Amino acid sequence: MRTQGLYIGGAWQHPDTTFTVTDPWDGTVVGRVASAEAHQAAAAVDAAVAADCPAAHERARMLRRTADLVEERAELFAQTIRAEAGKPISAARGEVGRAVDTLRLSAEEARRLAGEAIPMDAVAAGEGLLAFTVPRPVGPVAAITPFNFPLNLVAHKVGPAVAAGCPVLLKPSERTPLTAGLLVECFDEAGLPAGMLNLVTGDPGTVVGTWTDDPRVSVLTFTGSASVGWSLKQRSPAKRHVLELGSNTAMVVADDADLDAAVQAAVTAAFTYSGQACISLQRVYVTPGAAEPFLERLAKAAESLVSGDPKDESTVVGPLISAEATQRVRSWVEAALSSGASLRAGGDVTDGVLRPTVLADVPSDASVMCEEVFGPVVSVNTVPDLDAAVREVNASRFGLNTAVFTASTATALKYVRQAEAGAVLVNLAPSFRTDHMPYGGVKDSGEGREGVPYAVRALLDPKLVILGG
Incomplete structure (x- = not known):
């Protein structure tokens, strides 16, 4: 001590x-x-x-x-x-x-x-x-x-x-x-x-x-x-x-995205250090052709993460900073489920640790969508096209980092121009940061x-x- x-x-x-x-x-x-x-x-x-x-x-x-x-x-x-x-x-x-x-x-x-x-x-x-x-x-x-x-x-x-x-x-x-x-x-x-x-x-x-x-x-x-x-x-x-x-960081996944790369980015951005970072991923908007394959892979990857004792070299998701924080995040998850969201992975607390949680079809006014969760929870919603995705991303009162996954340069540049954020990342996890780059947000x-x-x-x-x- x-x-x-x-x-x-x-x-x-x-x-x-x-x-x-x-x-x-x-x-x-x-x-x-x-x-x-x-x-x-x-x-x-x-x-x-x-x-x-x-x-x-x-x-x-x-x-x-x-x-x-x-x-x-x-x-x-x-x-x-x-x-x-x-x-x-x-x-x-x-x-x-x-x-x-x-x-x-x-x-x-x-x-x-x-x-x-x-x-x-x-x-x-x-x-x-x-x-x-x-x-x-x-x-x-x-x-x-x-x-x-x-x-x-x-x-x-x-x-x-x-x-x-x-x-x-x-x-x-x-x-x-x-x-x-x-x-x-x-x-x-x-x-x-x-x-x-x-x-x-x-x-x-x-x-x-x-x-x-x-x-x-x-x-x-x-x-x-x-x-x-x-x-x-x-x-x-x-x-x-x-x-x-x-922030309540958002990521967009287009039909032509490399889904393996997008899933890995989502796992890293949403669950590293139990989502307790300003740029941890909370919201994912996926166009219809990629939606179900992305969700299936993301849920499987989330379930495979090791949760528990931070002293264990293999642990990815440890405890939140306090029992009160765990209870708050869990209550937000339960509120989203009560409002019509579906649970695709996690959601339960084991040995005091909230396991990596994946939600789908989450109402836009749910706390896990519009507030900063600061916990291992990510919500995935299907949108008809990129324009709809941009509208959802920009509807937030926050704007720190955001990301888009696509094979199309035109799609990427359109998102770069329209997304309201301090940084826009293309085919990279939105939690990516180096210590010499300009870092900060809008709104x-x-x-x-x-x-x-x-x-x-x-x-x-x-x-x-x-x-x-």
């Missing part, structure tokens, strides 16, 4: 008030973590404002060293992710590898910060003048991260901020704070100066509320639910916001883009310099 304090101004603090972190699989206590009060959250802002930001080459060196330390301690990180998040160990190891990449990509970006020359003589008033911009860090960044990727999503907030020269106030999910603490230890060992990274855990209302209301905090970057994200923006309109707010899926280069740009302002004669 790990005991973890607050990290403020380069030093660990251990207040008397703590909370416990438990393993979603068996309920054992895996950590006791400090719970901050408002004055400690404010002290973290003080430390961030006072931080001495190192030069770009030094920030790059520290990010590279941090990546090396994470890589050296990969199994410790993976086992910690498995224990506090309930993530199957194979998926946890994959997350660690991605986080190492994210940190190394951030190190590269730290050395690429550059302004641009401004052609002042483009207008008569500018003749004889020389002008250029210098990138300037915007200031302290409050980073609020969710439980589902407790290492890589933290790396996506902290790495670009350090690269840009912005001090960070980190508030990880109270369900998964231990992995974040391990990462902070690596940054500390890599030599990041005091105040450049501060870890404050505890009640979100206390910690995040303090930062949201503090005018010294320049940026709020948040990954989580739409309701919370938009409320944070409403509460702090003067700040810059990067909001990644989830209720948020605003701004993550992906290391794009996140860095969001944290810089161009300072204009004009030289007279």
